[in-house]
Amino acid sequence: MDFYYDEGDGWEEISTGVTGSSDGDYWTVNGVDGNLGTVEDLELKANFSSSPDYGDTATVTLDKGGPDSFQLNAPEDYTNDEDPTVEVEVTDDYSGVQNISVSVEDSNNDEVDSTECDSTTTCELDLSDLSNAETYDVEVSSFDKVGNQNSDTLSFTVDTTEPNPDNFVMREDDEDGDEIEETDYDVEGENEFSVYVEFDASSNHESEVTGDCLVNGDEEDSSTLEALNDGDSYDFTCDIDDEYFDGDVDFEVDLADEAGNDWTSDSVTFGLDESDPTVSSVESVSGLGVFNSDFDVSYEASDSVSEIDQAEYFFDESTDEGEGSEVSDGEFTVDTSDLDEGEHELFVRVQDGVGKWSETDSFTFDFYPDEEPEGSLNVAESLNVTSGSTEDLEVEIENTGVILVPSGTVSVSSFGGNESFESVAPEESTTVDVELSPGEDDLGENTLSVELDGVNASAEVDVLVKASGDVQDDIESDLDDYASDYENLSSRVESLRSELSQERKDRLDSDFSELESSVQEAQDAVDNGEYYMAEEIVSDLESQMQSVEETYSTVEEEQRIDNRNTLIGLGLGLFLLLIASGVGFVAYSDEYELDISALQDLDVPAIGNIEEEEEEDSGYSHSEEEDQSDEGLVDKIKSKIDELKGGEESEDEGPEYEFK
Template identity: 35%
Template sequence: MTWESPSANSDVGNPVAINISDSDGDSTGSYDIYYKQSGESNWSDASPNNVNDNGVYTTFDWDTTNLDGGYTLNVTNSSNYTDTITRNFTVDNTAPTVDSFTPSDGTFTSGSSGNGDDIDISYSSSDSSAGVEFENISIDGEDNNDTSNSLSGVSLSDGSYTVNYWVNDSVGNVASGSWSFKVDTSYDGDESPSVDIEGEDDGVVEYNEDTDIDVDFDSADSTSDTTATCVVGGDDIDSNTFSSASSGSNELTCTLDDSDDDYYDTTATVEVEIEDEAGNSKTYEYGDVVFDAEAPTVSELDSSTGLNTFNDDFDAEYSAFDDASSVDGAEYYFDDSTDTGDGTSVSDGEFTADLSDLDSGSHTLYVRAQDEASRWSNSETFDFEYYPDRDPEISLTVPASVNVTSGESTEFDVKLENTGDFYIESVNLNIESDIISENETVSGLEPGDSITKSFQAETSEEDIGEYSVDVSTEGPESSEGFDLRVRANEDQKQDIESTLSEYEDKLESLQANISELEGSISEEQSTKLSSNMSEFKSNVKEAREAVEAGKYYKANSDLSSIDSDFSKAKNTYENVRDEYRSNRRLKMILGGFAVLIFGGLGAIFVLNREDIIDIDEHINGLEETAGDLDTDTEGIGFGAVKEKLSEILDREPDAEEFEWDGFKD
């Protein structure tokens, strides 16, 4: 006896067609057939049906109704009870399982894009034993020959649809059925509901108690139910569902619990999310709302300079902060408390404190701020001293002197120090001289502060000399000065020494010439010559002393006018010398005239012709001639001549009378 089919350990359904062959033909269709379930010991009669025996092959049906699972089948040849065959099978009489319908049964959809053009329809099928062999899906009874459990990207218009499915496993078990859904591609209800937040004023809520958010719809979606959700700061608060096509007052109240610190002193966006059953949604954004739980704070009140002693209005600064809403404004006042709102309004964290109504002495400045929820902060204070009759003071420190070689540059420092009690916002520093002229503004000097500024003095080779440098400030005022000495370079030193030697030679020569004139000139001429000569001589001497002291810059200054001094002395000498020479010639001429006069008078005397000569007339004429020639006649005694002549004319002639010393010159 040989087992032909079905295969051992295969899945079978109902009935199971058994096929056995017997090559010797002795079975004559007589078999005992029993089965038992896996894990059991008792056998049951299989009671075969439709037995067909042709002498070689015997076929019969095994009725597996109400059987499911693993079974063992035993077949024995009843004619000899010697041939026995045992086979194991899995009996599967359970239809496949169908679930996970998409879209879900009885729901709404709009497709993944929301316009009904790309709706995915599917289900899930499974069979725990034989496995799914064939399945089919269709919409509203339309033929679909595809072997599939899904339809992708189906375009459907708004409406209701029924999906049919057919699934069978490999042993013939069948599962079939249907489910329904609706297509709704748009939300047509109220998209802008009214929103009222309890206690809100211009976007700010004083958040110190539970706060209700009231939402009111005019109408819901006409096709499916509409769910509205209050969303605050991205968190869903409360929701409500409104029936389709409902109109009138559709209200939703969402409550924020003030104990929930998620919104404590924060700014959150308030929205209403609206969605129908098909997933069509709208978001109505009410806007940002500040949930203000605390009053603002003011801190860091100080003067902008960090000082607390003033003689005039001063700039002050402060920080005002509110954890939630913005600071709406601030005010300041002095010394005595005032009602909120009665101070001097300020903003932006800085202001100029007006001290015009304050007396001299100690004072306190107060600043407080108000937020958008109309809460006032506590006052921040700043103590200061006010002395309107005092002035700021500044001192200057400059070099004792500065030296630089001509053609080169040098750097010098000027130190400014605030020696007063007040802050100096700015001061102008001025440097003035023939070599350098600078102006610079120095800012921000606190009492006791100092700053050193460096300056560069550029010189040329022509700048040899000593210069006064004036250093001064304006606002407040101060002044100092120092000498800037531009020294000669080596080449210039040689030139100065050469020039000095040249003029020393000229001085020596000129002094020798003057010495020759001394004793022969008048006192007036001698004084004039000495005066002009002393200036030239002094400059030469001072230049030599400067060179020997290494102060070539001073020697150069002394020599700067030396040529003029020399020319003046020289010209004076030459004028005096020329006058001296001219006077000598005139004296000689007048002496000759005198000889002629006395000779003539002698003749007259001999002839006793005194009546023919007027002595006064001739002597006066001689004196006028000398005056017309601008000649010094100091050496000629015209009065003595006249007196001598008169004496001679009044007595007897005597030859010895003509031996008068007045004619010797």
């Protein structure tokens, strides 16, 4: 095959005698005029015969040099890896790369390592134990597929020193600003917030250091510093854009060199407060607008960044910020001690943590200091409960006045309890359940009083407490005992009645019939299931029983004394008859018992006196000698009575005497 070239002035032959060619083969052809390698625009053709006029042609490519580019893919200009892998990439625009030779030398031109790679465009070489702060040269040589050769020298530096600073400080705005803290900053009217950073280098660095300003993890600003020298001071400013205003930011600084060594500061969270706080929804907690004393007010306040630091209120006329009555956040009690009667407007404003005040919000109310709360209580008229159990009494509290009924307690007397209630607005009502806990002592009908704290309102409810099963058993048992005692007493009363006078019978029958009636009523109540009535009756039976026993004993004793006195009277009459006739004697009788004590105490009239009375009636009179004789007889009778008395005291039953 013969090759020809055309530079624009006709074809000229440039080589001959090439045979055995095929598609994709490469040849090295030298230009006949020695200038072919400099031709920029050249058309070549191959003639497949010995004649230059042969019509068939083939397009060929002119490769006029070695590989075109050499690239050090790894490491980059600086590395913090002491054991890096060197990767070289070589390209050839025409025939392609045939082989690559790589050699690494240190700054003393001593070879560290080398390698060769064939039929590839990349070549790698693993290195180890490289020195920090050392620059290494990478010598690369490569041939293309037609035999052209080219070379290049690349380099990288090992830097393993971290840019750890000394005396690192972040300040607000500039070098004279306060240190940045975890607080809130007022940025009202600003376009950006600046953080001034300063530090001292702790060591020398081979590569440049960049200071990156990170806001919420994103790079917001950065500054490139020169290679750091140990002990030198450096500073830069981070500007935080206003898109971060009215929010909290996490701010940190990252120092990084070109080798990949870096240092990151501690994160500081602070707020950038641009807007004023706001206050709204000022209203009374009760929802009312009429008051007679101090009342509670609630409001809502917020700030985009900082907390609400304080709140204040004032009445009717505006005051300077900070001159109102300071209150707690969210809810407070209004002091009405200096308020006049009538309509008023209450204003509230708040201040945030950076000192900015809100606009005011307000509400209007009426103040009547002499007004009293009014209310009523509604309860059931009656209620049935069982002793030993509990039952709820529903109490409705209604506000019938124009001001709030304050929260308080509903109280129920006796076995009722207490229950608290919330405040009640005018024309409103609320209901609470108060527990009733009756015991055994509360059986029967009870009237309970219901009262309300702080309001002149009360009510009454009739509560019937019925006996429980255990109480019923106790009542029946007690009633059986009293019935037995009643039967015993009844038998004794009947035995005594035959001896009594009518007056004593009436007295005894009066008490006994009342007891009898009570026992029967109690039994009837039990039979009818009305144990609460039976319990009330049974509780009185003891006293009634004692009363009948006392009446019985009294009547019995009176009757015994009457019997004795009757015998004494008969005996005395006999004595008097004997004395009057001059003959008398005392005979023992088993039938009578003489009450000697009563006889001694009896005011026996002197015989003389009796005779005097008889003389007055008959006109007959005794002589003085007869009177003296009568007095002697009386003395003898009294002496005999003393003897009889002595005999009575010496025996329990006393002697029995029979008059003959």
